[in-house]
Amino acid sequence: MEQQPLLEANGLTKRYEDGALAVNNVSFSVRPGEIYAMLGGNGAGKTTTINLFLNFLEPTSGEARIAGIASHADPLAAKKHVAFVSENVMLYTNFTAVQNLAYFVRLGGRTGYTTEDYRRVLLRVGLQEEAHHKKLKGFSKGMRQKCGIAIAILKDAPAILLDEPTSGLDPKSGYEFMQLLGSLRDEGKAILMSTHDIFRAKESADTIGIMRQGNLVMQQSRAALSGEDLERLYMEHMAGVTE
Ligand SMILES: Nc1ncnc2c1ncn2[C@@H]1O[C@H](COP(=O)(O)OP(=O)(O)O)[C@@H](O)[C@H]1O
Ligand SMILES: [Mg+2]
Structure with a gap:
């Protein structure tokens, strides 16, 4: 039986006050026991997407749901089900x-x-x-x-959001960090992480989404990607070449 998604973006859209369309009609879901890696360059909309889940920002349209609860509708209830690790952990x-x-x-x-x-x-x-x-x-x-x-x-919490968790880590620390995420996934956590590290994404994610200029331009399971050259795919999507 397929489990209900713990994290879900439905037509998620964010236009900032200055007019910048940072996230454009993005939809995806993350189930218990799944690592979803959002891959993309600077300015692709990754942090904005995560901030919409956490209700640090309100969506212009669409919704981000945590355990079925729309973050902007009931932020306190939604955020009970998620833990967040930011790029620069504030301690x-x-x-x-x-x-x-x-x-x-x-x-x-x-x-x-x-x-x-x-x-x-x-x-x-x-x-x-x-x-x-x-x-x-x-x-x-x-x-x-x-x-x-x-x-x-x-x-x-059953879901964990991480924004660029391995950026600035040396290779050994980055490796150990991804091993740890893998063990949390095996315990059944739903994990959504942003990264610009293709190598780490390919190694550990169950599903990879590529974002470019606010759009989710590709999404594939690891199984579907096996044998594919993710680096080449990424470069093609970054260049706007899609079949
Ligand atoms: N507070 C803001 N106001 C206006 N535009 C913003 C703001 N934050 C981010 N942006 C713009 O939104 C787009 C996506 O940014 P961001 O979500 O930070 O991307 P990423 O995390 O993938 O680097 C970029 O074009 C960025 O300049
Ligand atoms: Mg970012």
Whole structure:
């Protein structure tokens, strides 16, 4: 039996006040146990799409649904079902990793986690134990990203949105991050991530959508893409060559 999508864009459209059409009639869905990678260059509309799901922006028309709830109609109810990891994780640099976890988990309305829970989740995301009680000040981008995903895991939402999660990570950290996303997918999370990294998208996504100038110009499952040269397809779509 096919599961209901947890994330769904239906004719999603956003025209900014200055007239720029950032997202144009985009439709796609992400089911439990699926990683959907939105691929595209700068200005393609990826961040705008994610911000529409989070109701940071209101759609001009169409809708973004989380667990069946339209984000602009009932943002609080919709956002209960999703955790968000931004490109530059906003955490307190004067707090330790564990203090950040405790703070943001409480802010998200969760209680009942123990110090041992924090230790376990930080180890799961690959933050070495010596760093757990250090202030974030001295952390690399990769280490901060690990704290961000740890907070997302503790929110225990069925869907996870990530905007360029691996940009600025070195190859090893990027690889480990995608392994972690894979294990969350295997637990049944619905994962939507934006990226401009074809290699990571091809490696780990179940479905790849290519965005160009606000349009979803291609969407394929990994199975359909096997044997295809994704890099060539991407370049063709970027150049506006479509069959
Ligand atoms: N706040 C804004 N006001 C006006 N235009 C914007 C705003 N944010 C983004 N845009 C424009 O919308 C388009 C899509 O941007 P964005 O969603 O950030 O793309 P991406 O994340 O794929 O790089 C771009 O043309 C960008 O210049
Ligand atoms: Mg962006």
